[in-house]
Amino acid sequence: MSQEKVKRLIGEVFNDIADAIESGSFGKKVKVALTLPESEHGAGELVKAAKMAMEKYHDFEVVLIGPKIDGDFKIYEAETLEESHKVMEKLLDEGEIDSAVTLHYNFPIGVSTVGRAVTPGSGKEMMLATTTGTSSSDRVEAIFKNALYGIIAAKAMGITEPSVGILNVDGAKQVERALKELSKGGYEINFAGSVRKDGGCVMRGNDLLAGVPDVMVTDTLTGNLLVKILSSYTTGGSYESLGYGYGPGIGEGYNRIICIISRASGAPLIREALRYAATLAQNKLPDAADREFKAAARAGYNDILKRLAATAQGKDTAEEVKAPHKRVVTYSIAGIDILELEDAVKELWKNGIYSESGMGCTGPIVLVPEDEGAKAEDILIKSGYLLR
Structure with missing residues (x-):
């Protein structure tokens, strides 16, 4: 490692220490609350998880919210999940805990x-x-x-x-x-x-x-x-x-x-x-x-x-559009969202191009006559149904 990189890393460390001292967080661990009621595996499974977290990680503290249990964890008592949520919200808003899992x-x-x-x-x-x-x-x-x-x-x-x-x-x-x-x-x-x-x-x-x-x-x-x-x-x-x-x-x-x-x-x-x-x-x-x-x-x-x-509101009041004279459609245009597929078809009808909707192996497609493929793509790009 170069001297310049070492100096930069040392500088970053000292800056982090200074920030922590200034904010009053130096040496403090964040507190994470875990609510205990209503797990299908029982409260014991959650207490086990809290113990596992404390054994593996040492930069935060776990506190529990729920019915009183024996053990070393600080617990804020609550009987039901609804009560636990009220306690959890109060603790978060008062800054007693920093985050919660529920x-x-x-x-x-x-x-x-x-x-x-x-x-x-x-x-x-x-x-x-x-x-x-x-x-x-x-x-x-x-x-x-x-x-x-x-x-x-x-x-x-x-x-x-x-x-x-x-x-x-x-x-x-x-x-x-x-x-x-x-x-x-x-x-x-x-x-x-x-x-x-x-x-x-x-x-x-x-x-x-x-x-x-x-x-x-x-x-x-x-x-x-x-x-x-x-x-x-x-x-x-x-x-x-x-x-x-x-x-x-x-x-x-x-x-x-x-x-x-x-x-x-x-x-x-x-x-x-x-x-x-x-x-x-x-x-x-x-x-x-x-x-x-x-x-x-x-x-x-x-x-x-x-x-x-x-756009979503406009779809509810979309005008009725009649299809042009039916033609054989062999040119496929992909890349149109399925929620907009029928709107794209009607957009082409409004411009005099007969089209049908379909489903290709990669998703929705619009089918148009072979000789109108390029024109149809240009219309769909200009109307916002296709990306350029």
Whole structure:
């Protein structure tokens, strides 16, 4: 190691010490609370997880919330999960604890959780954005928000330039367009590339298993299913043993660090969920979220959200369009989101081109006459259904 690098590292260490002394956090461990009621495996499984965490990790402290138990842990007493949540929220708001791990918690609309799984194809850790909660009542708007939530969680875990992939679910192409617009506006997004031959940032199942992106963006219901499968595929489904759980709730203006596990989560996973919650507290997740939301807003994030909402509303009042005279269609156009497929067909009808919808091996396609293929593509690009 060069002298210059040694000097730089020493300087960074002293700066960290100075910051810690100034903030009053020098020598203090963050406190992570774990609620005990309603696990399918019993409270003993969660206490076991807390013990495992304290044996493996020494830079944070676990406290418990639930019925009184024997042991060395500090416990805040509560009989039910509902009571535990009230205690947990009070402790978080008063600063008695820094983060928490719980189950079956209801976040407000606009907040959803970013899970963290270990992929079976490569053993790589991957964020799943998102896994519980509701980012928005509109599907495309929700997935677009989920992408930013995933980036926030990744950066709060120390991944400075997380790669982002969009799972090939309904709405993926619309989200891709919206994210690329946000990127052009100045919010830096490191798009992942699929391992499949045709590449692109829209991910297939192969990419999911291989853990291609640092952040896999999807709708919450799909993300919830995936985290359950990836955490319990070696145990037959009743015991979640792998990964870090369903992750922290993230949303604009949301300041509590609450990470989710499920009633099927076992001690090995809960131990790592505690690790996840502790690191997010150490790295000040709410501050990271605030920085990213402000940076995204400067790049047009809120304007994109408004347009997505207006587009969704406009679909409910779409005009009736009649098809032109039927022709043989052999030219296929791929890359259109399935949620917009019929709208794209009608857009071509409005421009005098007969078209039909279909499904190819890579996803939805629009079929048009061979001699009108180039013209149809140009119309779909100009109307926003295709990326250039």
